[in-house]
Amino acid sequence: MAEELVGNCLIGQSGGPTAVINASVAGVVAEALNHASIEEIYGSLNGVLGLLGEDFVDLAAESQQAIRGLRYTPGAALGTCRSKLKQAAEFERVLEVFKAHNIRYYFHIGDGDSQETASKIAELAQAQGYELRVIGIPKTIENDLPATDHCPGYGSAIKYIGTTVKELALDADALGQGDLVTLVEVMGRNSGWLAAGASLAKRRDHPNDPPHLVYLPEVPFTNEKFLDDVRRVLKRERHAVVVVGEGLVDKDGNYVSVENADAAGHTQLGGVGETLKDLVESQIGAKCRVARLGITQRAAAHLSSKTDADEAFLVGQAAVKAAIAGESGKLVTLVRGDGDTYTCETGLSALGDVIANPKRLPKEWINEDGVSLNFQFFRYATPLIQGEVTVPYDNGLPAYAKLAKESVDKTLPAYEG
Amino acid sequence: MAEELVGNCLIGQSGGPTAVINASVAGVVAEALNHASIEEIYGSLNGVLGLLGEDFVDLAAESQQAIRGLRYTPGAALGTCRSKLKQAAEFERVLEVFKAHNIRYYFHIGDGDSQETASKIAELAQAQGYELRVIGIPKTIENDLPATDHCPGYGSAIKYIGTTVKELALDADALGQGDLVTLVEVMGRNSGWLAAGASLAKRRDHPNDPPHLVYLPEVPFTNEKFLDDVRRVLKRERHAVVVVGEGLVDKDGNYVSVENADAAGHTQLGGVGETLKDLVESQIGAKCRVARLGITQRAAAHLSSKTDADEAFLVGQAAVKAAIAGESGKLVTLVRGDGDTYTCETGLSALGDVIANPKRLPKEWINEDGVSLNFQFFRYATPLIQGEVTVPYDNGLPAYAKLAKESVDKTLPAYEG
Numbered sequence: 001m002a003e004e005l006v007g008n009c010l011i012g013q014s015g016g017p018t019a020v021i022n023a024s025v026a027g028v029v030a031e032a033l034n035h036a037s038i039e040e041i042y043g044s045l046n047g048v049l050g051l052l053g054e055d056f057v058d059l060a061a062e063s064q065q066a067i068r069g070l071r072y073t074p075g076a077a078l079g080t081c082r083s084k085l086k087q088a089a090e091f092e093r094v095l096e097v098f099k100a101h102n103i104r105y106y107f108h109i110g111d112g113d114s115q116e117t118a119s120k121i122a123e124l125a126q127a128q129g130y131e132l133r134v135i136g137i138p139k140t141i142e143n144d145l146p147a148t149d150h151c152p153g154y155g156s157a158i159k160y161i162g163t164t165v166k167e168l169a170l171d172a173d174a175l176g177q178g179d180l181v182t183l184v185e186v187m188g189r190n191s192g193w194l195a196a197g198a199s200l201a202k203r204r205d206h207p208n209d210p211p212h213l214v215y216l217p218e219v220p221f222t223n224e225k226f227l228d229d230v231r232r233v234l235k236r237e238r239h240a241v242v243v244v245g246e247g248l249v250d251k252d253g254n255y256v257s258v259e260n261a262d263a264a265g266h267t268q269l270g271g272v273g274e275t276l277k278d279l280v281e282s283q284i285g286a287k288c289r290v291a292r293l294g295i296t297q298r299a300a301a302h303l304s305s306k307t308d309a310d311e312a313f314l315v316g317q318a319a320v321k322a323a324i325a326g327e328s329g330k331l332v333t334l335v336r337g338d339g340d341t342y343t344c345e346t347g348l349s350a351l352g353d354v355i356a357n358p359k360r361l362p363k364e365w366i367n368e369d370g371v372s373l374n375f376q377f378f379r380y381a382t383p384l385i386q387g388e389v390t391v392p393y394d395n396g397l398p399a400y401a402k403l404a405k406e407s408v409d410k411t412l413p414a415y416e417g
Numbered sequence: 418m419a420e421e422l423v424g425n426c427l428i429g430q431s432g433g434p435t436a437v438i439n440a441s442v443a444g445v446v447a448e449a450l451n452h453a454s455i456e457e458i459y460g461s462l463n464g465v466l467g468l469l470g471e472d473f474v475d476l477a478a479e480s481q482q483a484i485r486g487l488r489y490t491p492g493a494a495l496g497t498c499r500s501k502l503k504q505a506a507e508f509e510r511v512l513e514v515f516k517a518h519n520i521r522y523y524f525h526i527g528d529g530d531s532q533e534t535a536s537k538i539a540e541l542a543q544a545q546g547y548e549l550r551v552i553g554i555p556k557t558i559e560n561d562l563p564a565t566d567h568c569p570g571y572g573s574a575i576k577y578i579g580t581t582v583k584e585l586a587l588d589a590d591a592l593g594q595g596d597l598v599t600l601v602e603v604m605g606r607n608s609g610w611l612a613a614g615a616s617l618a619k620r621r622d623h624p625n626d627p628p629h630l631v632y633l634p635e636v637p638f639t640n641e642k643f644l645d646d647v648r649r650v651l652k653r654e655r656h657a658v659v660v661v662g663e664g665l666v667d668k669d670g671n672y673v674s675v676e677n678a679d680a681a682g683h684t685q686l687g688g689v690g691e692t693l694k695d696l697v698e699s700q701i702g703a704k705c706r707v708a709r710l711g712i713t714q715r716a717a718a719h720l721s722s723k724t725d726a727d728e729a730f731l732v733g734q735a736a737v738k739a740a741i742a743g744e745s746g747k748l749v750t751l752v753r754g755d756g757d758t759y760t761c762e763t764g765l766s767a768l769g770d771v772i773a774n775p776k777r778l779p780k781e782w783i784n785e786d787g788v789s790l791n792f793q794f795f796r797y798a799t800p801l802i803q804g805e806v807t808v809p810y811d812n813g814l815p816a817y818a819k820l821a822k823e824s825v826d827k828t829l830p831a832y833e834g
Contacts, residue, residue, distance in 0.1 A: 017592070073587065075589075079592075080591050080592060082592070162814050163815055164717070167713065167817075170491050177466075200812075204812075295708055296581060302720060303719060385812075386812070387813070397576070397579050397618060398580055
């Protein structure tokens with residue numbers, strides 16, 4: 001057993017929300033209550049902004065109903081932010097805040113990019129001899145974190161994408177007469193994990209089911225092949241359903257469609273659907289409509305995967321157990337069992353290993369035609385969308401949880417950074 | 418009792434699909450089986466195209482499972498089309514086809530525009546002394562059919578819109594720091610019924626809940642007021658959720674955003690979200706994201722309103738009962754009870770009265786601020802989204818029904834129209 005470390009714990013959320021990121025908060029809170037060495041359970045508002053600003057709320061004061069409600073509530077209940085800590089002075093400030101509140105356990109829910117912050121906080125604490133256990137908790141719909149079999153958030157996103165593609169395809173089938181193209185644009189800046197997930201809408205052994213064509217950033221895009229593919233499907237079917245990842249690139253690695261770049265230098269992708277619509281209309285003359293799924297892909301908790309929501313809760317619990325056991329500087333991972341029936345348990349990986357090292361969709365899972373996935377992808381992804389979360393409805397709409405957010409008193413002068 | 422009319426019945430679907438248009442087909446089939454005077458039950462493929470082309474399928478041959486599955490399957494299972502019959506020769510052909518198959522009952526599921534076809538078929542049959550009973554069945558997510566309290570399809574569309582706005586608002590609340598605008602563009606060429614439905618996402622007695630601003634085609638749009646409204650909300654809240662109907666017009670009645678017109682002269686609306694995004698970014702400097710809900714508004718049957726799906730089934734049943742009772746040239750309507758508790762039964766209205774006479778959102782239901790709805794709208798719309806349809810899931814995705822579509826033998830030479 002690790003030496004007992006008595007003190008308070010803090011949870012922060014970072015990066016884009018997912019349908020199940022709050023389930024991980026619920027998992028941390030539920031497990032923290034089991035351990036007497038964890039005294040207070042705080043949440044940091046808006047991720048690292050709360051760490052700097054000493055903006056904490058008392059999660060133990062929330063009603064049990066509210067914490068249970070987090071298991072099916074989308075968004076990020078504690079707030080999140082896109083900022084990263086960069087300067088040494090910022091990390092110094094965070095540690096000062098942690099000391100002021102006797103934070104001894106810090107749980108950071110975030111994607112690969114944002115786990116760098118968690119890793120550096122752990123390093124600085126160690127360098128200063130301040131006893132602190134930092135555990136990262138994975139989340140991202142993009143499924144690009146290495147070390148873990150898959151990421152909480154991904155299963156729900158592709159369950160939503162698969163369902164929506166199925167529904168849009170039925171709509172198109174009703175209207176199509178061989179001249180209607182439905183373009184569904186899904187997220188995925190760098191990889192095709194989300195676009196590939198749309199394939200799950202096909203019934204087993206029905207390769208000609210929609211989506212008829214799936215374009216992935218992993219396969220260099222050419223207008224010629226795209227137009228040939230679409231023409232072939234239109235000839236064979238009543239209509240064509242085409243899924244496109246927003247991050248499609250040509251053979252030179254240039255994005256097929258780039259909208260603009262923000263001040264922080266992030267390229268805002270998107271519009272590839274509209275670009276391809278122009279191509280279809282001008283070159284084929286078919287009617288074309290674009291569904292750009294956008295933010296709904298990560299927010300549609302009414303359709304979450306139960307498997308995903310349960311695993312998001314599980315990684316929260318596992319993070320607390322690992323910290324209590326003396327671990328620090330680790331990321332909780334999901335480890336799939338070897339058997340024919342899907343099983344999944346948690347593991348741990350060094351935080352340093354997951355940063356800036358995105359996991360790509362294996363090329364050998366893509367069929368030779370470049371527009372469909374083979375059985376290896378289906379075997380991988382199908383278990384992740386199983387089961388439906390029971391969301392309570394109030395007056396016809398989902399009754400999502402809202403935290404009371406009782407503030408923790410500040411003890412330090414305001415941060416001037 | 419009406420004179421007994423023995424013969425076959427035919428069902429056609431017309432115009433855009435909805436989440437519950439197939440439930441009306443199920444209602445017709447279920448009720449038709451109760452009446453010995455109805456011999457065969459046929460479906461016309463692709464609406465009026467099937468009437469001209471003699472493309473019928475045998476609905477009585479479908480499995481009971483498939484017909485039951487129509488109660489929760491989106492799209493239009495028989496296929497639909499955008500074409501309207503115009504020339505006298507086309508109507509003559511339809512009647513020739515009806516005679517060839519001894520069609521004595523025709524049920525036309527469609528919006529106001531397309532009921533004109535049903536009305537004219539009824540008139541021509543009468544003029545020719547061919548005994549035929551024609552009943553229109555209402556459907557449209559746009560809720561603009563007169564004579565009926567509301568239209569099947571509308572309740573499910575606004576349940577989806579309300580849910581999605583709620584989920585997008587939680588995502589935005591997590592990221593917002595007073596500088597994030599979420600624009601949700603919903604359908605509605607001529608009226609604000611769908612945009613207004615987004616208001617249901619507000620909790621009772623929480624007028625400041627998202628959606629913070631709802632722009633309706635009924636209220637002339639000005640850039641100045643829009644920017645003032647958005648600035649006010651951003652100051653008050655962490656972020657602003659703004660719902661915009663695609664058919665927004667300025668004080669001169671010109672669309673705020675028009676994309677292009679198709680060959681048939683229908684203006685393809687849309688892009689108002691992007692237009693307003695440019696305005697927000699250039700004039701306020703806030704970050705802005707657009708969710709254009711598009712076709713999903715009418716296809717998301719996984720989230721249908723049970724009230725709506727049940728009523729869609731009911732109007733199908735009522736159409737058959739009316740025809741058996743000797744009615745023709747009528748539209749089935751929904752009639753709301755007067756009591757405090759919502760009740761709804763069916764009625765009948767002359768088909769001629771519903772054509773080209775859209776029902777507008779009453780102006781007195783819109784608050785003086787022009788961007789929110791008052792209690793009259795809530796009292797009207799809230800009952801329409803109550804209850805959830807139980808959709809079966811197979812391998813993680815909705816298991817929607819697929820008809821076998823056994824063809825009925827053709828008896829006439831091909832139509833050369």
